[in-house]
Amino acid sequence: IDDFASHAQMGWGRAPPPPVVEATPRPSDYIEAQMAIYLVVACFIILHFPRRMGVGGFKLAVASAAYKVATSFGVEEDATATVALLLAVPALFRLYQFVITLLATFPLQLTFPFVVDLIPRFAITAENFFKADGATPEVAARRKASLEGLQKGWGVKFEKCLDFGKELKTLISDVRFTSGRCFPPFNQVVNEYLDPSMALAKTNGPEVIDIDGNKALDISGSYGVNVCGYEAYKGFMAEGWKSAKDKGLYLGSLDETTRDNIKMIKAVSGLEEISFHMSGTEAVMAAVRCARFNQRKSLCVVFGGAYHGWWDGMQPSAGNERTPQDVLQLKDMNRLALTVIASRASEIAAVMINPLQCFHLNSSPPSDLVLQTNNRKVGANPGYGAWLQELRQVCTDAGVLLIFDEVYTGFRVAPGGAQQVYGVKADMVCYGKTLGGGLPVGVLCGKKDSMTRADPKKAARVAYVIGTFAGHPAVMGSMNAFLTWLNKETTAKEYDNMHSLIEAFILKSNKAFKAQGFPLEFANWFSVWSMVYTEPGRYHWMFQYFLRDAGVALSWVGTGRCLFSLDWTQADYDKLLERILVACAAMKAGGWWEPPRVSVKKSIGLEFAAAIFKSLVGFA
Template sequence: MARRAARLVPSYSFAEEEFFAADGAPDAIVQQRRAGFEQLAAIYRERFAKTAAYTAEIADGIPDIRFTSTYRVPFQFSPIVRENLSAGSFYQASSGVMLTDLDGNEFYDLTGSYGVNLLGVDAYRETIAEGAETAADLGPTLAGLHPVVADNVRRLQAISGLDAVSFHMSGTEAVMQAVRLARYHTGRTHLVRFAGAYHGWWDDVQPGVGNPLPAERTYTLADMSEKTLKVLASRKDIACVLVNPLQALHPNANAPGDSTLMGAREKPLAERQAYADWLARLAQTCRANGIVLIMDEVFTGFRLAARGACEYFGGIEPDMITYGKTLGGGLPVGVLCGKADLMKRFREDRPADICFARGTFNSHPYVMGAMDAFLRRMESDQGRVLYDGLDENWNARAAALNERLKAAGLPLRVANLGTIWTVHYLQPGRYHWMLQYYLRAEGLALSWVGTGRFIFSLAYGEAEFAKVADRFMAAAQAMDDDGWWWLPEGDARKVLRKRVVSEMLHHALR
C-alpha cells in the first residue's frame, strides 16, 4: 500500500512566493521568514563555501550525496533549500566530541556516526590501533582465522548468553543470516517484523517504499498489540520474529526524518516497564509456538546496558541476537549469536541439505583485533563504570532541556532512549524541518535525517552537553523569532492537511 501511494504523489516544487507561505501565513510573517532565510543563507555562503563547493563537485559521482541532500526536507521545499542552505557532506577532522569541516568550522557531533560512535572517536582510534597491532603478524590474510577470534567468541557467548557466534561484514548481513537459519531449521517461510522497524535494507525486512519488489514472505504486525500475539499463536508459517528495541522510542512508526515532516511529530516514547512486559510476553508466545525470536541489537547493543536491550528491558532471552555498529571497535562488522541447534548450517542425516552463508571479509583479522580491544575495554573497570547511572544521567539531561524549552514557550521537546534522542514538535507545521539548518548555524552537526535523531557518545561530559543545550536553545529561539512556527486560526492540523492535499491534487491533475 505504501508503494502504491508513493507512486501517486506528484512531483512539484515551490517557487519563492509559495516557499514562504506554504501554510497560508499572512504577508507580515512571510516577510519575517524571508528575512530570516536570507540571513541564514548568507551565513551558509560565508561559513561553508569550501565544503559546499567540494560536495557539489563530486555529487554526481556519489549517488548517496544526491539522495541525502535531496531528501533532507519535504520534496516541495528541496530545490530552494539545496540552492541556498548547502553545508556540504565532508569533514576533515574529529577530536573529542567535535567535527571539523573543510572550511575549518567546528561542530558538536550529534550524528554519532549513525550509532557506531558510543565511546567517542578518540577511544575508537585507540581500539583500531590496538587491533591493528594485535593482527599485525598475520596481516590482511583471509586464509583462516586469527587466534583472537576465539577470544571474541568466548566474550560474546558470555554477553549474549547464547552458544554460537558467526561474524559478518554488516548488521544487515547478520540479520539476513539469522532469518535464513530460522527458516532453515523451522521449515517455515515467513518472518514477522513490526511496523516502522528497521533491520537493514534487504528486501524481506523493508517491504514498503524503498524496495521495488513486494515482500511476499513478510508479515508486518503492530508492536505492543494483543492482536499480534494472537496472530503468532495461530499461524503455522511463521519462522521468526524480528525485534528492533529502538522502536521503544517511537512504537509502530518509521525512524523519524525531517524529509517527511509536514505536521507535528509527537509519537510518545513507550514506558520502559510496559515495553519490557511486552517483550516478555512476546518471548513467551514465540517459545510456545516454535517461533524463533531474534533480537536485533545492531543499534542498541552495548549502548543501553552492558548486555544491551536484552538487559535494559528486564533480561529478555531471545533465540538469536544480532550485533554491529559499535562492537567492531570502529571498523565495519555484523555479528550473529544464537542457540547451538539454530546456528548449525547442515543436517547430519541429510548431508546435501545445507544453509549457506559466507563472506570474503568475515572475521577479517584487523576487525577481529579491534573488536577484541573494544570488548576488553568494556570488561575493564573503565568500561563498567560507563554504565553507572547512565540512564538516569541522560534522562536528567533531556528533562533539563525540556524545562528550558517549556519556559521559553517554544513548541518542541526532546525524547530519549538513553543517548539516542529525537525531537518532538508540539504543534503542526510545515517548517519544522528548518530547525536542522538553524542548528548547524549554531555549530551542531546532525545526520541527514535532521532532527529525527541525535546520537550522543559517552564522551559527552556535563560541560560539553551544556554547550549543546545552549546552542539548541539559541537555534530554536532564532527559528521562532523568524516566524517559522506561526499557526493558522482554527484547527491548524486540518487546515494544513487540507492545503497539502489540495496542492497534490492540483499538481496531479495538471
C-alpha cells in the same frame, strides 16, 4: 411364451413389475451438484491463500477455470458434498487465520504498495514557500530574509564544504539521496538556498571539525556506531592495526584474537555459536536465512515501522521496490499479533524485533523528512518490557524463533543490550555498528540448532551463508579492544553516569524551552533522543539548519534521532544547550515558529489532492 417364462420366473399369481422409466434430472439437482463442487473449489482457494493477504487475479482465473473443469465431469453430488465437508473445517480455520492476520497487520504494509504509485513528487512553488501556512506578508518577508541570511553566512563559513559537496553530488548517489533533509514538497526551494553537506577534517572529543575549520558538537552518533566516544575508537582501531599488521591480508583461517572475541561475545549474548559478517544488514540476512533453513518454514514476522537494514527481504513497506511475500508486518504491542503468531506457528520460522521500536511504537524511525507538522510521537513505552516477556513465551510455546536485532541497541543502551535491559533471552541476536570497535562488522549469535548451515540428513541441503571478509584480522583486532574495554569493571559505571547526565540535560532543556516560549521539548530512551515540537507548524524541519549554523552536527534525518556517547561531560551538555537555545532564538526571530493561520492538516491534504489530480489528468 415370453409371458409364460416371465410369470414362471417371478412366481405364479404375482403381477409383473412396472417398466423402468429413466428419471429426468431436475434443474435443482444440477444446482446442488454444482454448489457442492463450487464449495470444494472455494475451500481449496481458501486453504491456499498466499502467505500475505488477498488473492491475485491470476489465482482467481485459475480457480474459475478449475471450477468450470470440475463441473463438466459427472461427479455425484453426495460424494462431492462429503469432500467439501471434510475440507470445510481446515478451510474455515485458514479463513480465520487470514482475517486475524489482516486485522493485526501494520496498516502501512497494506496501503503502501498502492499509495507509492498514487502520490507524485511535487514541490511547493517559490511564491508559496514562505506562506504555506497562510502567513501574513510581513511574516513571509521575515522568513525570506532569514533564509537569505543563512545562505549568505554559509557562503563564507562553509565555503570549502559547499564546494566539496557540490562536487560529490556528481559522483556519489548516496549524497544526492541524503541531501533532501526536509518534508519533500519544500526540498526544491530549500536546496536552492542551503546545502548542509559537511566535509570532515578530524574529530576531537565530542566535536567534529570540518575542512573550513568549523567545530560542531556531534549528536549524530555516526548512525549509532559512536557509543564510547571518538577518541576511544581511535584507540580501538590503533590496537586493531597493531594486532593485524603482521598477519596481513590472510583470510579463511582463524587466530587467537578471533577465538577470544567469540568467547566474549558468547558471554554477552548468552548464546552458543557465533558467525561474523560485514555489516548489521548482513547479520540480519544471515539470521533470517538460518532461521528459515533450520525451522523449515518460510514466514518471518516483524513489527510496524521497525528498521532491519536495507535488504529488501526484510523491508515490507516504505523504502522497498519489491514487497516481500514471506514477511508479515504486524502491529507492535498488539494482542492480536500474538494470536497470529500462535495460530500460524506451522508457517512462521522467526519473529524479529528491533528493541528501539519502543521509542516510536508502530511508526517509522523519526525523521525531518516526514515532519509535516507537530506529528512526531516518540517516548519510552513503560509497558514494552512486559510485552517482550509475553512475546517470548508465545514464541517458546509455538516453536518459533525469537530474534533480537540489536545492531543499533546492542552495547548502546547497556553493556548487554536490550536483552539485559528487559531481561528477555532471544534465540538469535544480531549485532553490528559499535562492536567492530570502529571498523565495519556484523555478528550473528544463536543456539546451536538454529545456526546450522548443513542438514545432517540431506547431503545436498545447505544454507550458503558465508562472506569473504568475515573475520578480517584488522576488524577482529579492533573488536577485541572494544570487548576488552566492555569487560572492565568500570564500564558499567560509565553507562550509569552517562544516563544520569542525559536525564539531567533533558530536564534542564525542557524547562528552558518552556520558560522562553519555544515550542520544543526533548524525549529520550537511554542515550537515544529526539526533538519534539509541541505546537502545529509547517516549518519545524527548518530547525535543523539553524542548529547546523549554531555549531551542532546532525545526521541526514535531522532532529528526528540524536545520540550521546559515553565521553560527554557536564560541560559538553551545557555547551550543547547554549547552542540549541541560540538556534531556537534564530528560528523564532525568522518567523518560522509563527502560529499557522490555516489548518496545517487541511493544507497538506489539499496540496496532495491537487498533485494527485494533476498527475492523473496528465498535467504533472
